[in-house]
Amino acid sequence: MSDESQPDVETTGEEDEVDYTDPTTTEVPDARMDFWIAIVLIVVSGILFVSTGEFAGIRTSEYDPGAAFWPRAILVVMAVAGIVNAFNIYKRAKEDGEVSDLFVMPSFNVGGWFADSGNVRFVLVILLSIGYLLLIYPVGFLFATPPFLMAMAWTLGFRNRPISLLAFGVVIGFTFHVLFAAILNIAMPTGTGWFQEMTYRVENFV
Amino acid sequence: MVLEQLGAGFANIFTPYAFAVFLFALTLGMLAGAIPGMSGLMTVVLLIPVTFAMDKPTAFMMLSVIYAASVYGGSISAILFRVPGASPAVMTLLDGYPMNQQGKLDEAIGTAVFSSAFGGIVGAVILILFSPLLAEWALNLSDPEFFAVIFFGLALVSTIGRGSVAKATVAMAIGLFLGVIGFDPLAAEPRLTFGSRLLLSGVNFIPVLLGVFAVSEVLKQVRGGGEMIGGVQSTSDSEKSLFRQLLPPLGYFKRFKRIYAVNSILGTLIGILPGAGATAGAIFGYTFGQRISPKEIREKFGTGIPEGVASPEVSNNAACSGAFIPLLTLGIPGSGTTAVLLAALILHGIRPGPAMISVQGELVYTIFAGLLLVNLGVLVLNRPIVKVFTQVRHIPRELLFSLIMMFIVMGAYAARSIMFDLWLMVLTGVIGYYMLIYNYSLAALAIGLVLGPIAEPQFRRSMVKATGDFTVFIDRPVSAVLVFASVAVFLLPLLEETPQGRKVREKLGLISPEDLMEDTE
Numbered sequence: 231m232s233d234e235s236q237p238d239v240e241t242t243g244e245e246d247e248v249d250y251t252d253p254t255t256t257e258v259p260d261a262r263m264d265f266w267i268a269i270v271l272i273v274v275s276g277i278l279f280v281s282t283g284e285f286a287g288i289r290t291s292e293y294d295p296g297a298a299f300w301p302r303a304i305l306v307v308m309a310v311a312g313i314v315n316a317f318n319i320y321k322r323a324k325e326d327g328e329v330s331d332l333f334v335m336p337s338f339n340v341g342g343w344f345a346d347s348g349n350v351r352f353v354l355v356i357l358l359s360i361g362y363l364l365l366i367y368p369v370g371f372l373f374a375t376p377p378f379l380m381a382m383a384w385t386l387g388f389r390n391r392p393i394s395l396l397a398f399g400v401v402i403g404f405t406f407h408v409l410f411a412a413i414l415n416i417a418m419p420t421g422t423g424w425f426q427e428m429t430y431r432v433e434n435f436v
Numbered sequence: 437m438v439l440e441q442l443g444a445g446f447a448n449i450f451t452p453y454a455f456a457v458f459l460f461a462l463t464l465g466m467l468a469g470a471i472p473g474m475s476g477l478m479t480v481v482l483l484i485p486v487t488f489a490m491d492k493p494t495a496f497m498m499l500s501v502i503y504a505a506s507v508y509g510g511s512i513s514a515i516l517f518r519v520p521g522a523s524p525a526v527m528t529l530l531d532g533y534p535m536n537q538q539g540k541l542d543e544a545i546g547t548a549v550f551s552s553a554f555g556g557i558v559g560a561v562i563l564i565l566f567s568p569l570l571a572e573w574a575l576n577l578s579d580p581e582f583f584a585v586i587f588f589g590l591a592l593v594s595t596i597g598r599g600s601v602a603k604a605t606v607a608m609a610i611g612l613f614l615g616v617i618g619f620d621p622l623a624a625e626p627r628l629t630f631g632s633r634l635l636l637s638g639v640n641f642i643p644v645l646l647g648v649f650a651v652s653e654v655l656k657q658v659r660g661g662g663e664m665i666g667g668v669q670s671t672s673d674s675e676k677s678l679f680r681q682l683l684p685p686l687g688y689f690k691r692f693k694r695i696y697a698v699n700s701i702l703g704t705l706i707g708i709l710p711g712a713g714a715t716a717g718a719i720f721g722y723t724f725g726q727r728i729s730p731k732e733i734r735e736k737f738g739t740g741i742p743e744g745v746a747s748p749e750v751s752n753n754a755a756c757s758g759a760f761i762p763l764l765t766l767g768i769p770g771s772g773t774t775a776v777l778l779a780a781l782i783l784h785g786i787r788p789g790p791a792m793i794s795v796q797g798e799l800v801y802t803i804f805a806g807l808l809l810v811n812l813g814v815l816v817l818n819r820p821i822v823k824v825f826t827q828v829r830h831i832p833r834e835l836l837f838s839l840i841m842m843f844i845v846m847g848a849y850a851a852r853s854i855m856f857d858l859w860l861m862v863l864t865g866v867i868g869y870y871m872l873i874y875n876y877s878l879a880a881l882a883i884g885l886v887l888g889p890i891a892e893p894q895f896r897r898s899m900v901k902a903t904g905d906f907t908v909f910i911d912r913p914v915s916a917v918l919v920f921a922s923v924a925v926f927l928l929p930l931l932e933e934t935p936q937g938r939k940v941r942e943k944l945g946l947i948s949p950e951d952l953m954e955d956t957e
Binding site: 258259263264267268271278281282285288289290291292293294295297298299300301304305307308311312314315318348349351352355356359360362363366367371375378379382383384386387388398402403406410417418419 | 603855891
């Protein structure tokens with residue numbers, strides 16, 4: 231938890247000693263964020279519970295609990311578990327003497343967060359994936375994949391061998407499109423217009 | 437009868453095509469388990485689209501073999517590089533890597549592979565012998581009992597919610613809720629589609645599972661940064677030592693007979709528990725192996741002793757086979773990966789359950805035969821795989837992750853050929869990453885996602901047949917026992933953490949007095 235004299239940060243960009251993704255650890259990066267995630271989930275449960283009213287009257291017979299029963303039961307379980315979770319986090323914070331920090335909404339220090347190259351890579355990979363998906367429909371898998379592979383590898387640090395990078399993108403993209411679409415008959419996006427025409431020509435050629 | 441069908445299963449595998457697929461799956465599974473960033477679960481999910489081009493027995497034999505081989509494969513990188521290639525190997529590195537550092541690499545690898553094979557074979561034998569009996573009993577189950585079984589499966593997610601039952605329950609509830617989206621199973625009216633026609637057919641398993649397991653893993657590796665492989669590299673001297681012999685002499689393994697006897701059964705039983713799986717098997721196996729070892733050995737666990745490698749490796753592979761018992765006989769996944777296998781079966785129009793062994797006997801016994809063979813296969817292929825692995829790990833990490841992301845996209849699109857699934861995959865991937873670091877169990881989410889759509893129709897049909905009387909779930913003895921057991925099992929981890937609960941555990945020898953005192957201070 232942050233010291234009062236320090237600006238509120240989610241992370242400082244420093245590498246923690248704890249591996250939070252280790253299945254044997256129970257620690258979390260930020261107890262305050264953990265608490266607010268729990269609160270958000272409780273609120274979302276409530277909102278969704280209200281929205282189940284739209285189909286609450288749907289039932290197949292007099293004795294059918296109805297279409298809303300099961301989702302409502304799930305949301306009640308989620309809310310109760312969420313409350314217990316929030317309480318557990320509160321209890322731990324109380325033991326650590328950091329209860330007052332919990333109720334302050336987490337703020338996000340953009341500069342501090344992006345000072346960590348790992349976080350930068352994290353965001354770039356997500357943006358690249360979104361870009362890939364935006365491209366894949368109009369351009370098709372065959373033409374979208376090589377630039378994606380190259381951009382992704384470059385982003386992650388493979389920068390010293392541009393020719394290898396180019397070969398990697400083109401060969402892998404072509405090979406797997408052919409393998410899936412032409413050999414295994416599993417549909418891949420073919421793109422539109424000229425790109426679609428070229429994709430079909432490649433598949434037919436193979 | 438069992439032997440005849442098992443023979444038929446073996447005959448299915450020993451055809452040129454099926455055997456080639458078996459070898460491919462064995463190799464791929466071991467590599468996937470060994471390469472950090474990949475896993476058996478991810479590989480199984482990625483290959484589900486490929487199964488549509490195969491006959492069902494071969495397809496599911498392939499997926500099962502990948503799973504079983506990957507459980508062993510994780511120990512390779514755990515021992516060589518102190519990085520568990522798959523989560524079931526997380527305990528193996530505690531002693532395996534120190535053994536490597538002490539120059540006992542061949543002993544560590546040999547112990548791991550033989551222990552894995554032993555545990556896997558015992559688990560597979562129990563699976564083969566008891567599945568038909570369990571299936572026959574399960575044929576007498578009615579809707580309320582079936583629902584009670586699934587309810588029991590859901591309750592057991594509390595055992596996989598390490599450190600937080602509440603978070604595991606939230607994760608399971610999220611999975612259950614995702615399964616609600618789409619058409620109501622009885623009335624066929626849209627629910628929670630928010631006017632979107634894309635959501636009318638519901639949320640498909642594949643993109644969600646790819647997102648929460650595969651994309652989140654890639655994001656975790658990418659954000660973690662640094663070198664994928666740390667610590668001592670494999671030197672040419674170590675490699676020569678490793679390949680001097682396939683296995684240590686068989687007499688060497690006599691020292692593990694108690695561990696093998698206990699942990700192979702224990703691991704299988706843990707694997708049978710829905711929600712537990714190979715990782716839980718490994719954790720229980722390590723701690724039990726420590727407990728049943730002589731005092732002078734028990735004290736050395738964690739310093740680099742072969743018992744520390746044998747204990748988790750026997751259990752995790754036994755648990756892997758055990759996880760198939762509830763999957764095939766009751767349609768309840770025993771682990772995250774078997775939850776994915778359940779999804780794959782459903783996608784192929786197969787509903788696992790009591791009738792599966794009689795209706796899909798060829799498929800089931802081909803899987804059984806595959807699970808037996810894979811444990812022999814790891815013994816044979818271990819040395820070349822380790823050799824290949826030391827070369828494959830030289831593939832730059834950047835290229836490897838790019839490839840994995842491409843495979844994930846291909847796998848997600850192949851499910852329904854719609855872009856919506858790709859967006860769902862990315863979204864659930866980011867959510868899955870944060871669930872991972874904030875200790876929300878992804879396996880619990882998967883179990884909820886897969887079991888929820890099965891549970892709801894059973895529940896509602898039960899209520900309709902019982903004219904709205906909720907006591908239908910406790911009228912019949914089987915469902916009553918299961919319902920009460922579900923409540924007890926769910927509450928047990930919570931009660932264990934109370935002061936009284938910890939005292940009981942101390943009396944049973946499950947917790948040391950020092951740990952008890954630390955907690956009460």
